[in-house]
Amino acid sequence: KGNSAKKIVEKEEPSKILSPLTGVVKKLIDCPDDTFASEIVGKGIGVVPTGNQVVAPFKGKITMTTPTNHAIGIVSESGVEVLVHIGIDTVSLNGEGFERLVNEGDVVEAGIPLLTFDKKLIENKGFSLFSPVVITNTPNFLDVVVAVKEETQIEELQEEILIVVS
Numbered sequence: 001k002g003n004s005a006k007k008i009v010e011k012e013e014p015s016k017i018l019s020p021l022t023g024v025v026k027k028l029i030d031c032p033d034d035t036f037a038s039e040i041v042g043k044g045i046g047v048v049p050t051g052n053q054v055v056a057p058f059k060g061k062i063t064m065t066t067p068t069n070h071a072i073g074i075v076s077e078s079g080v081e082v083l084v085h086i087g088i089d090t091v092s093l094n095g096e097g098f099e100r101l102v103n104e105g106d107v108v109e110a111g112i113p114l115l116t117f118d119k120k121l122i123e124n125k126g127f128s129l130f131s132p133v134v135i136t137n138t139p140n141f142l143d144v145v146v147a148v149k150e151e152t153q154i155e156e157l158q159e160e161i162l163i164v165v166s
Contacts, residue, residue, distance in 0.1 A: 012166035015080045019161045020133060022051035025152045028132060033088045036132040043144035044134030045161055053116045054084045055156045056108045069098035072114050080164050081137040086117050088128040097121035111157045133161065141166055
């Protein structure tokens with residue numbers, strides 16, 4: 001009997017992903033970019049930011065940066081890879097309005113600012129602020145469950161937005 005109980009304890013706990021952004025929750029399916037809406041990149045949510053920075057949603061390592069600084073990837077100690085992509089088609093701003101505060105390979109604590117962005121500039125240039133937050137290695141897990149309701153106002157590092165089931 002003792003062994004079966006031990007196995008259950010050893011099963012990996014689901015990873016609860018805190019919000020890397022302050023803003024309003026949207027369904028990923030409503031993303032103006034089909035690549036994100038179809039979940040090809042991974043499961044997740046959209047956030048329309050009301051703040052101006054992306055923070056680390058957990059302690060982890062920066063796995064991806066872009067020359068244009070509009071997106072950033074981070075992996076948790078349990079192997080969950082999160083991509084935060086600020087706005088839609090914002091790659092064409094060529095970095096204008098974006099500032100990256102960390103480098104690929106950096107190990108960061110939860111809540112550390114990773115990049116900042118100029119919301120007004122993005123909007124004034126005609127871009128959607130819809131910002132996908134996705135688990136890019138979704139297929140490695142049993143499921144990725146959205147833990148917040150659409151249209152909810154969330155604060156960075158306060159709300160659990162996604163639960164990743166191993």
